[in-house]
Structures are given as structure tokens and as C-alpha cells.
Amino acid sequence: MTSPYDQHLERNRANYAVQSPLGFIARTAEVYPQRLAIIHGELRQTWGQTYARCRQLASSLQKAGIGKNDTVAVILPNTPPMVEAHFGIPMSGAVLNTLNTRLDAETLAFMLDHGEAKALIVDPEFAGVIAKALKLRQSKQPLLVIQVEDALYGPAAEQVGSVDYESFVAQGDAQFDWQLPADEWDAIALNYTSGTTGNPKGVVYHHRGAFNNAVSNVLEWDMPKHAVYLWTLPMFHCNGWCFPWTVAARAAVNVCLRRVEAQAVFEAIRQHGVTHYCGAPIVHSLLVNAPAALKEGIPAGVKAMVAGAAPPASMIEGMEAMGFDITHVYGLTETYGPATVCAKHDSWDALEIGERARLNSRQGVRYHLQHSAAVLDPETMEPVPHDGQTMGEIMFRGNIAMKGYLKNPQATEEAFRGGWFHSGDLAVQHPDGYIQIKDRSKDIIISGGENISSIEVEDVLYRHPAVLAAAVVAMPDAKWGETPCAFLELKAGAETTAEEIVAHCKKHLAGYKVPRAVVFGELPKTSTGKIQKFELRKQAGSASAISG
Amino acid sequence: MTSPYDQHLERNRANYAVQSPLGFIARTAEVYPQRLAIIHGELRQTWGQTYARCRQLASSLQKAGIGKNDTVAVILPNTPPMVEAHFGIPMSGAVLNTLNTRLDAETLAFMLDHGEAKALIVDPEFAGVIAKALKLRQSKQPLLVIQVEDALYGPAAEQVGSVDYESFVAQGDAQFDWQLPADEWDAIALNYTSGTTGNPKGVVYHHRGAFNNAVSNVLEWDMPKHAVYLWTLPMFHCNGWCFPWTVAARAAVNVCLRRVEAQAVFEAIRQHGVTHYCGAPIVHSLLVNAPAALKEGIPAGVKAMVAGAAPPASMIEGMEAMGFDITHVYGLTETYGPATVCAKHDSWDALEIGERARLNSRQGVRYHLQHSAAVLDPETMEPVPHDGQTMGEIMFRGNIAMKGYLKNPQATEEAFRGGWFHSGDLAVQHPDGYIQIKDRSKDIIISGGENISSIEVEDVLYRHPAVLAAAVVAMPDAKWGETPCAFLELKAGAETTAEEIVAHCKKHLAGYKVPRAVVFGELPKTSTGKIQKFELRKQAGSASAISG
Known part of the structure; x- marks a missing residue:
């Protein structure tokens, strides 16, 4: 017999909506239209303006025949069009494919072919490599190439686009009635893994996962409304760990940055009151090892997130000397960026720096809205004892795991075998439940x-x-x-x-x-x-x- | 032709997990087992202990034959068993039905019958009214009555339970392998509306909605990890606006309170460092109008949430004089508590108190993870002009709207007609998009x-x-x-x-x-x-x- 709790209580349009990070910009533009969304050189753009431009972009894409499940690739540094791409492209129904700006023409051509891109937005800095990639591209499918202009870069060496970005945006309707996807499982982004061997794999993200990771970022950092976020982490990398969406959810400020240089970072902190930034260890090392003169007048309490390798004691010490608060996270492209965090404990504060660095160098515990992170024996799929000794493989389960690899069912099946996402990283689990990487399987x-x-x-x-x-x-x-x-x-x-x-x-x-x-x-x-x-x-x- | 984005990229156990606020306590107990979860008189209970007790409660309920979609009612003030009920009961698969402690025996009997409760947890203070309700109850279904003891109350006047709460919990397995529901649409709670006419309606909450509102609470308040939350709002009311789950998500502290009295509230703030509390206007008035001596030594920056009626200027002024920061929210039982918030703007700080109070008295904008809040003409279902003049009905759409009314398909259909939840409140929408209630339809x-x-x-x-x-x-x-x-x-x-x-x-x-x-x-x-x-x-x- 069906329970009364399951009778006449179905989902309907009033009590069910898909979860998508696109909802964040809509609310922020509605509630805080006058607040600053983007700083880039002299540019100051509010959330009201940014949302209007994203709707225009979505509208123009639809007019160009682009819609649900069409791939729109971009090769952009951390500039305003890159922020806008994270909203405008999926608002059209399309899938955002951020290309790594440091790749060679051959690899880029492979990605454009494999991802079946229908449009491509190009920063002037990468017009040259894209010109070559377009020649190497094998697909006969038409590709709409949109070229950005950026005064902070200067004129492009080559012209590859059939339309410039501003004109393309301007053609669109700022009141465009975009729709959330019909299903939160629909794709929002495509990210190619760097792939040390063989062809890159195309990791597909869905709206539900992006929503969950973006919110987890807020929860981990206790990130307040109206924070000021500096773009030291490339947005092409796991969609900047979902931070373009997190920043929108917080009605915060995106401080753009074409290039990560110590002087520019410290200036941005001083000038714009930057409160948060992320990066690989190299970014933080750059700041720690910068000349003292550059660091003058930096306020205490800037929050930094580091991933890519455990932060060594010297880095933690250097960050503390600057008054920065560093959080160590770990994840993969397949987990939307961070999927574990080395959550700190008050009791650690009293420890000497070496011990603190040792504890903080661990990959830690599952991210807030992730269901599980565990170290399992890949043969038996049983958890290893929490003894800090027994090695196993880090595996994940939950909403912060990719939809799968595009057009690669075998790799997808392999990655998810046994009902867990296999990270390929070997680790131990300590008695306090914290995970620590010992090595990549292949390392x-x-x-x-x-x-x-x-x-x-x-x-x-x-x-x-x-x-x-x-x-x-x-x-x-x-x-x-x-x-x-x-x-x-x-x-x-x-x-x-x-x-x-x-x-x-x-x-x-x-x-x-x-x-x-x-x-x-x-x-x-x-x-x-x-x-x-x-x-x-x-x-x-x-x-x-x-x-x- | 199916898009590659929809091929071989299905949900599986690795990349999909149901969203439920029960996940919050599991993670918090895993990461912060030693942190304080509950303060009640002399009692200090950690998250490790609390999670173990919730698992025991769930295990004991299952042993007693209670499981999915069975109703477990509770009549409890804001005490530790009430916190535990919010986890232990749904962890068994059952649905938590918190009964209003101020109701008469006849109404309670109606709810026990209508909700088909299989178990009932009773605080000693309410043993008397429950004894009467049990006699008035018409159902012949066996009802397991569990009686709580609380030193802060003293001995119950009557004994209505067949087992005491501590023995019942002790019978359970602290390692109980509870399961998340199979579907996030499954019911988690049942809340009867006070119902000014006719029989109370049973509002059913699901896991997805409770998850979304609990997270929205964090987002609105920028609520940091390890906050200290004082229970001035009854947990029987909309599950305390989902705050039992919010507090778990933040690894925060529940400061319990059997009775809201000014002296007890100020003492708790001083003694336990309370940072956050919620309540109807009467709670805040009580504090504002308390003798100055009681307020001595209160730290600045305590955050208060008010709903139920717009806070008048005198209250806002009084709160400011105490150094409290008040946030005005609005919602209904059907929206899990808060579903709009009067989000403040920096520019308001410079205004004189009367103008600030006027702006802040508005019901505001949709809550963070709610899809829409709008003022619509109930005839045409068209939005009213945002002119601050034209009246319409406040309506909601999104994940923070109930599953429906239990065993009342007609009322459910009526409430959701036209694809929006109808609040019954008449309001205008201002040019800045803020909603302001003008009246209940019937008022x-x-x-x-x-x-x-x-x-x-x-x-x-x-x-x-x-x-x-x-x-x-x-x-x-x-x-x-x-x-x-x-x-x-x-x-x-x-x-x-x-x-x-x-x-x-x-x-x-x-x-x-x-x-x-x-x-x-x-x-x-x-x-x-x-x-x-x-x-x-x-x-x-x-x-x-x-x-x-």
C-alpha cells in the first residue's frame, strides 16, 4: 500500500525547481543590481550590468542557432568575458568548454573537434595559436569565431573572428527570457583533463554538481556576502573551482587579472581590498618570496586556498608572516575542483609550525556537500584501516563528481567502477579520518x-x-x-x-x-x-x- | 538524435547522492567529533556523542518496527531530545512530526490520529495534556509512547510513556548503519499549521527542501562555522526554520532553552557566547524592554532574525542600542520558515532610523536558494507592477515549498494552483523589487x-x-x-x-x-x-x- 506521504504529493512547478548556479546571478542582479561585479583595469561593472550582458550573450548565441547541448569553447584569460561566459553560455542552453590557454595548436584543434564546438570566443593573446588550431581542425562543422578586444592586452597579432565580442553581445536582448535547464543533470561545462598520456578526456559537469560545489566553497571559507575575490586561479581550470558561480552567489566582486605577477597581486589587494584568492602552490610561493617592499600595507586576514600539492611548512610560515590565512584543499578536474579540505582545528593553533604544517599538509576530509571521500582498497573496495599506514586509493561518491567523460563510455565506466569515482591517487587515512596522499598510482x-x-x-x-x-x-x-x-x-x-x-x-x-x-x-x-x-x-x- | 552530453552519462552511485540535511550531522561528527553540539543546563554534549545518540535513536526506532514513512510525533520544548529527534527520527526512515506544545488535548489527539503516529516522544511538562489526548485519540493503531526525563523540569505529574527516552536510546546501536532516503523527495517532517478555522492541515517537508532552506540560513546570515545558536524559536515551529539542520551544517552549538525569559536569554549570551538567535517580534521586544541591569556585559554583534510581523522602528532602535544586528525574514509553515529576507544595503546605514525601519519592515526578496518570490494578481497570475501601490498575492515557486498537505489533495491543489504556492498574504512590490505585505487576504x-x-x-x-x-x-x-x-x-x-x-x-x-x-x-x-x-x-x- 502506498504511504500517504507518497500520495498526491508529487513534484510540480510550484514546489520543485532545478538547482543550477545560474540562479545565483539572477538573484544577485535582482537584489544587488548596483553592487560591483567585475573590476578589470579601469572597468567597473555592476551585477545589474553583468547580468544584462550575460542575457545578451545568451540571446545572441540563440540567434546564432546555438542551444541545448551545443558546445561553446572559449580561450580566455581571467577577464570579464570569461566571467560572462560562465553564465551567458549555459543560459543559452549551451555547454561551456574553457580551453587551457597554454596549450599548443594541435591539442586545441583536437579539443575543438572532439567537443564538437559550434562557437569559440578568443582573447587577442591567443588569436595566433587559434589561427593555427583552426587550420588543423578536421571537423567540417561551421564554427562561429568571436574575437575579444582587451585594452589591457592591446591589438591582436591576428584576426581570427568573424565578429567581435562586444558587437556580438550588443546584438542580444538584455531582457532575454532564458530558461533553466529542464533537468539539473544537464551538462553545464566541458573541461579537458591535461592528460599526461593519450588524448585528453572531456570531463562533463552538470548543473547540480556545479551548484553543490559552488555552495561548498562558501561553506568552507565562511565566505561572507560582498567578499572581494582575486582571479589568480585560471578560470579555464575546473571552471576556476566553480568560483565564478560562488562569487555570484555571494554578490561578491570579481577582480580580474590577465597574468599572475606578485606586484599586480599585491596592488590589487591594496587597491580593491581583496579578501579571497585561490591558486596552485606556485602562486602562493610567488607572493611569499616577493620583495618586502611589494608587501607593504597589506591588510591581515586575506584568505587563500591552495591545491595541487601539499603546502610545505615554509609556505605556511611565509603566509602566516604576511598575515594570510591558508586553506588546503584537494580535488581533480573530475570533482569540479576541491572535493576534500584539510579542515583546521582550534587545537592546532597552539602547535609549533612544523607539526601544524604536517597536519595541514594532509588532503583532509570530504568537502561540505560531497557525500563521501574515502581511501579504499581498489581490489576489494573495502576501506583501509584508519592507521595512517595502510595505502589505498582515494575515492569519491556524491554530487561533486562529474557526469562522466564525453564520448568515452569505457573511461567513464572505468572511473566509476564499483560505485565510486577512482582518483588514481594513493593515500592513507589517519585515525582522525583525515586522508593523506602518498602518491599517484603511477608515481x-x-x-x-x-x-x-x-x-x-x-x-x-x-x-x-x-x-x-x-x-x-x-x-x-x-x-x-x-x-x-x-x-x-x-x-x-x-x-x-x-x-x-x-x-x-x-x-x-x-x-x-x-x-x-x-x-x-x-x-x-x-x-x-x-x-x-x-x-x-x-x-x-x-x-x-x-x-x- | 541524442546529444553526446546525454549518452552514457547517467547517474550512478558514484556521481549522484540524495541531498538531505542528515548528511550535515554525519560530516560534522566525522570532522569535529570533539566540538560542543548541545548545552542544556549542566549538560555538555559533543557532536560525536550527539551523532552516536541519534544513530541509537534511529536504531531503536527500527527495532520497534518503525521505518520509512512512519510518523513519529514529539511534544518537546527546545531540549536535547528535540535536537536529536531532528536527526534520529528521519535516520530511521520515519517522518518527524513536532507538535506545538501549547495546544489543547483535543487538537493534539486530532494530529496523532490524522498523522497516524506510531510513536510519540513526550517531555515531562506535557505528560498531563498528552494523557488526556491519548484518551481522546480515535485510532486503534498501537502508539509507542516514550517519556523524557529532564532535571531542569523535574518529575512529571503523570507517567504516560511505556519506556523512558534514555533507556530507549540506550537500547540502540551507536554504529547503526542508517541510510539516506532513496529519493530526496521523501518526507522528512510533518508540521501542522495552526489553522485559525477548520482542522489543522499537515504540511509535509521533504529532504531536498530542508537541505535547501538549511543552507539558505547560512547564506543569509554569513553564519560562520562554530557559531553559538540560542534556541529562542520553538523547534516545533517549522522545525525551528530548519535551524537544527543549519546548526549541524556549521558544526555550531545548540544552546537549549526550556522557556524564553529575558534573564535566561541574557545569561546564555554572556555565559555561552551566543552569536545567533531567532524569534517572533515578542521575543525581541522582551529583550529590548528588559531592565538595563539584565543587559550588562552583553557583547556587540549578536545576530537576530525576526519574522511573524514587520519589526517596528522602536524595536529596531532598541536592538541597535543593545548592539544587536536584526534581520527581517518572512515565510510560512508551507515554506519551511523563511522564504524571503529583507536583504539590507550598505546605503541604508546612513539613513535616519525611521526611514531605515520603513525599508527594513518590508518582507524583501526571495531567500537564497528559493527560485522565486513574487506578487501576482491571483486572477490572472500576472505579476503586479513594481510600483509599491498595486496589491497582489505573495506567491512562491521553488525548492523551498512544501511537498503538499498530508491526505488533503484538494487543499494541496488549491495551494499550488497555477504553478505557484499561494501564501494568502496581500502585498505590493516596490520599484527595488522588495515585497511588502499589506495584509492577510482575510484581514x-x-x-x-x-x-x-x-x-x-x-x-x-x-x-x-x-x-x-x-x-x-x-x-x-x-x-x-x-x-x-x-x-x-x-x-x-x-x-x-x-x-x-x-x-x-x-x-x-x-x-x-x-x-x-x-x-x-x-x-x-x-x-x-x-x-x-x-x-x-x-x-x-x-x-x-x-x-x-
Whole structure:
């Protein structure tokens, strides 16, 4: 018998609406039309104006024949059109595909083809690479190319667009009656993973997930209304961890930034009263290591979010010295950006910096509106004991996990096998439930049958005062199978030797974990600041061991 | 042709989880097990302990044969079992039915019958009325009665339970593997409306709605993690506007309170560092009008939420004098509590108090995660012009609207006709989009064919220095059909006369709006502090006009 709670109590238009981050801008423009939404150079744009422009963009896209499930790609730095793209494109029903601005023409062409883009919005800085990509593109489908002008960049070297962005927006209706998607499961964005091997995979986000992650960002940061958010994290990267939507939800300010440079960041903090920013460790290092003169007059209490690698003690110390409050998060493109946070405890404040840094370097606990984050044995799918020792794979379950990979059912099935999203990161879980990454599955070094965590060795290397950046990869070894090879980038003006590094490691590591080779030089990094270990692995093949 | 965005990208256990406020306590207990969850007299209970007890409660309920869609009623003041009921009961799959503690036995019996309650948790204070209600109950269905003991109340006058609450909880498994509902549309709570005429209607809440309103509470208040929330608002009222779930989401502290008294409230603020509380206007008036000695040592910045009637200028002024920050919200049982908020603007700070009070007395804009709040013409369902003049009915659409009325498809259909939830409140919409109530549909006074808003007249009455509370209703009049009749409760020690009140009104109102009769005395209020106009209407029938 059906329960009375399930009878005549169906969903209807009055009591059910899809959850979408597009609702945030509509409300903010309605309640706070006069508040500042965007700062870019001399430009000051309110939420009322921004919402009107997003509706115009959506309207123009629809007039151009673009609608539900059509891909609109953009190659844009952190500029106003990039903020607008996060609303205007999905408001037309289309799917926003933010392209990594540091990619080569060939990869970009692959993405335009694979994503079946029908339109492309191009910043003047990338007109050159796009011109090449368009020639390499194989699809015969028409592609509407819209070119942005930006006084802060200057004239484009090439003209690739058939229409300029401002004219395109101006053609649209500022009162356009856009509609939320019929289903919150509908796609809102497409993000290609950097893909160290093979072709990039297209990660599809849906409205429900973007909504949940955007709100989780507020919850983690206790982010108040009208915060001032500085765009140091590329919006092309996991849609800026969903922050374009979070900023709209908070009726906050987007401070745009074409390029992350210490001086520009400190100036923005002083001039616009920036309260929040995110970035890879390299961004925070840049600020910590900037000349003291640049830091003058910086107010205390700026909140920073870091992901990409655990923040070393020196960074935490440097951030504290500046009066910044750093939060460590972890996630993947597949989890809309942050999906765990190293939630801090009052009791940590009393600890000495080394211990605090150790606790804070952990990946932590599930993000607020994520259902589960766990370390499971990938064979049995059972949770590992919370002993800080037993390794397993970090897996996620819940609304902050992608819809799947576009046109790649096999990879999707593989990623979700057993009812969990498999991160590919190996980790332990501590007695307090906090997760700590030990390595990427493919980064583990197996030496004489023993697993060596490259992260453990890197942590020791980072403690050496001369080291700015460190990466450890496996080096083939006739006797042991693999041994660790260290690649080091030194701080400006610092000097050291391979022998000194090895001696330092011997003090802190078991003998078999000590690097057998040390290579100095700039480390190759991805466009999002991650060190490219696959490049180093190639080099390690030809590195020569320094000690037997 | 199906789009690639809709192919092989289905929901699965890895990327979809139901949204439920029950997830909040699980995460908080996992991340902050040692943090304080509940203060009640001498009791200090952590989130770890609270979650364990909720799991025990859920486990014991299941052992007692209670599960999905079974109703578990509770009659409890704002005590720890009431907090636990908000988690333990739905964790068993059951539906929480919080009974209004001020109701009579007959009405309670009706609710137990209509809601088909299978279990009932009873505070010692209400054992007497429940003993009577159980005799009046018509259902033959067995009812498990669980009686709470509370040292802060003392021994119950009667024993109605077959088991005491602590023993019942103790029988349960603290590791109980409870499950989220299969569908976020499943019922989580049942709340009977006070119902001024006819039988009370049973408003059904679902998990999705409770989740959305609980998060909206955080967003409106910028409510930080670890806030300290004082329970001045009854949890039986719209589930305390979803704040039991909000408090869990914030790993905050529930400061329980059996009875709202000025001294107890100020003591709690001083002793426990209360940061947030909610209540009907009467709660805030109580504090504003308390002796100065009681207010000594109160920190600035306590945040208060008020609903039930617009806060008059005197209240806002009084709150400001105490250093409290008041937020005006509006909603109904059918909207989980708050569904609009009078969002403040920085520019208001510079205005004089009267103007600020006027702006802040409006019901405002839709709550954060609500889809729409609008004033529509109930005939045409078209929005009224935003002119601050044209009256229409406040209507809602979105996830913060009830599932419907239990076993009352006709009332449900009526409430949702035209795809909007009809509030029954008449209002205008101002040019800034803010909604302002003019009257309940049934409270409008029609005098000589002219509509008189009882709220407009009450606003003027509240401005008289002697007036503590005011209500205006229609009084039958042979000539005009109806005329306004004022009922006034005066401040302690204050004196005035009907003539003086009439003279005051004549200064501020058109002649036909001035009350023709003035009655002094305590005003009848509902259990949630609302003035019972239907009682006053009966009295107005026999009131005598004082001026022609």
C-alpha cells in the first residue's frame, strides 16, 4: 500500500525547481543590481550590468542557432568575458568548454573537434595559436569565431573572428527570457583533463554538481556576502573551482587579472581590498618570496586556498608572516575542483609550525556537500584501516563528481567502477579520518620490491633551505628495478650540491628512499603549475646515479 | 538524435547522492567529533556523542518496527531530545512530526490520529495534556509512547510513556548503519499549521527542501562555522526554520532553552557566547524592554532574525542600542520558515532610523536558494507592477515549498494552483523589487468600499510611545459595512486613553482609516507569538465605537 506521504504529493512547478548556479546571478542582479561585479583595469561593472550582458550573450548565441547541448569553447584569460561566459553560455542552453590557454595548436584543434564546438570566443593573446588550431581542425562543422578586444592586452597579432565580442553581445536582448535547464543533470561545462598520456578526456559537469560545489566553497571559507575575490586561479581550470558561480552567489566582486605577477597581486589587494584568492602552490610561493617592499600595507586576514600539492611548512610560515590565512584543499578536474579540505582545528593553533604544517599538509576530509571521500582498497573496495599506514586509493561518491567523460563510455565506466569515482591517487587515512596522499598510482617507485612514496622524499627535499621546487621520479636500475631520482629547482641566489642534498636526505629517510641521482634545473610544469613528472621520467632514463 | 552530453552519462552511485540535511550531522561528527553540539543546563554534549545518540535513536526506532514513512510525533520544548529527534527520527526512515506544545488535548489527539503516529516522544511538562489526548485519540493503531526525563523540569505529574527516552536510546546501536532516503523527495517532517478555522492541515517537508532552506540560513546570515545558536524559536515551529539542520551544517552549538525569559536569554549570551538567535517580534521586544541591569556585559554583534510581523522602528532602535544586528525574514509553515529576507544595503546605514525601519519592515526578496518570490494578481497570475501601490498575492515557486498537505489533495491543489504556492498574504512590490505585505487576504478591512490595510493602521499605532502590541480588525458597521477596531497592549507602567490614540492616528492616517473603537488589554496570541486576530474579530463584534 502506498504511504500517504507518497500520495498526491508529487513534484510540480510550484514546489520543485532545478538547482543550477545560474540562479545565483539572477538573484544577485535582482537584489544587488548596483553592487560591483567585475573590476578589470579601469572597468567597473555592476551585477545589474553583468547580468544584462550575460542575457545578451545568451540571446545572441540563440540567434546564432546555438542551444541545448551545443558546445561553446572559449580561450580566455581571467577577464570579464570569461566571467560572462560562465553564465551567458549555459543560459543559452549551451555547454561551456574553457580551453587551457597554454596549450599548443594541435591539442586545441583536437579539443575543438572532439567537443564538437559550434562557437569559440578568443582573447587577442591567443588569436595566433587559434589561427593555427583552426587550420588543423578536421571537423567540417561551421564554427562561429568571436574575437575579444582587451585594452589591457592591446591589438591582436591576428584576426581570427568573424565578429567581435562586444558587437556580438550588443546584438542580444538584455531582457532575454532564458530558461533553466529542464533537468539539473544537464551538462553545464566541458573541461579537458591535461592528460599526461593519450588524448585528453572531456570531463562533463552538470548543473547540480556545479551548484553543490559552488555552495561548498562558501561553506568552507565562511565566505561572507560582498567578499572581494582575486582571479589568480585560471578560470579555464575546473571552471576556476566553480568560483565564478560562488562569487555570484555571494554578490561578491570579481577582480580580474590577465597574468599572475606578485606586484599586480599585491596592488590589487591594496587597491580593491581583496579578501579571497585561490591558486596552485606556485602562486602562493610567488607572493611569499616577493620583495618586502611589494608587501607593504597589506591588510591581515586575506584568505587563500591552495591545491595541487601539499603546502610545505615554509609556505605556511611565509603566509602566516604576511598575515594570510591558508586553506588546503584537494580535488581533480573530475570533482569540479576541491572535493576534500584539510579542515583546521582550534587545537592546532597552539602547535609549533612544523607539526601544524604536517597536519595541514594532509588532503583532509570530504568537502561540505560531497557525500563521501574515502581511501579504499581498489581490489576489494573495502576501506583501509584508519592507521595512517595502510595505502589505498582515494575515492569519491556524491554530487561533486562529474557526469562522466564525453564520448568515452569505457573511461567513464572505468572511473566509476564499483560505485565510486577512482582518483588514481594513493593515500592513507589517519585515525582522525583525515586522508593523506602518498602518491599517484603511477608515481610510486618500486625499489627492490619496496614501495617508495615520491611525495615522502619530496617533503624531505622541500625542507632543504636551498630548494624552491622538488620532484622525485623512478629511474630504471639494473639491480633494484627502480631507484628515486630527484629533480630540484633552487631558490634565487641559493647554492647547493648533489652530495649535500643526499646527505640531507640520509638524515631524514631510510637508505633505500634516498635519491640515487640529483638533477638541478628549472622543472617543467603544466599550465596549472603542476610539475610534469612524465617529462622528468624521460630525463631520469638518462640521468646518471651519483652513489651506488 | 541524442546529444553526446546525454549518452552514457547517467547517474550512478558514484556521481549522484540524495541531498538531505542528515548528511550535515554525519560530516560534522566525522570532522569535529570533539566540538560542543548541545548545552542544556549542566549538560555538555559533543557532536560525536550527539551523532552516536541519534544513530541509537534511529536504531531503536527500527527495532520497534518503525521505518520509512512512519510518523513519529514529539511534544518537546527546545531540549536535547528535540535536537536529536531532528536527526534520529528521519535516520530511521520515519517522518518527524513536532507538535506545538501549547495546544489543547483535543487538537493534539486530532494530529496523532490524522498523522497516524506510531510513536510519540513526550517531555515531562506535557505528560498531563498528552494523557488526556491519548484518551481522546480515535485510532486503534498501537502508539509507542516514550517519556523524557529532564532535571531542569523535574518529575512529571503523570507517567504516560511505556519506556523512558534514555533507556530507549540506550537500547540502540551507536554504529547503526542508517541510510539516506532513496529519493530526496521523501518526507522528512510533518508540521501542522495552526489553522485559525477548520482542522489543522499537515504540511509535509521533504529532504531536498530542508537541505535547501538549511543552507539558505547560512547564506543569509554569513553564519560562520562554530557559531553559538540560542534556541529562542520553538523547534516545533517549522522545525525551528530548519535551524537544527543549519546548526549541524556549521558544526555550531545548540544552546537549549526550556522557556524564553529575558534573564535566561541574557545569561546564555554572556555565559555561552551566543552569536545567533531567532524569534517572533515578542521575543525581541522582551529583550529590548528588559531592565538595563539584565543587559550588562552583553557583547556587540549578536545576530537576530525576526519574522511573524514587520519589526517596528522602536524595536529596531532598541536592538541597535543593545548592539544587536536584526534581520527581517518572512515565510510560512508551507515554506519551511523563511522564504524571503529583507536583504539590507550598505546605503541604508546612513539613513535616519525611521526611514531605515520603513525599508527594513518590508518582507524583501526571495531567500537564497528559493527560485522565486513574487506578487501576482491571483486572477490572472500576472505579476503586479513594481510600483509599491498595486496589491497582489505573495506567491512562491521553488525548492523551498512544501511537498503538499498530508491526505488533503484538494487543499494541496488549491495551494499550488497555477504553478505557484499561494501564501494568502496581500502585498505590493516596490520599484527595488522588495515585497511588502499589506495584509492577510482575510484581514483586509473594507470600509465604505475602500480597502483599509490593518497593517498600515497597526504601524501607526506602534509608533505611539505607550503601545507594546497592536492589532486592528474589522468591526461591523451599519453605515460603512466595516470600520477598523484597535486592540492595544500597553508597555508596563505606560498610560494612555482611547481619545489620545485616536488623535495620534488622525495625525498619520486618512480619516476613514482611523480606528472607530479602541480596546485595551492583553492580546491573545498563538503559541508562536502571533496575535490571534480571529479572537479579536469575535470581540470586535461587541466593541462600541467611540467616535462617529
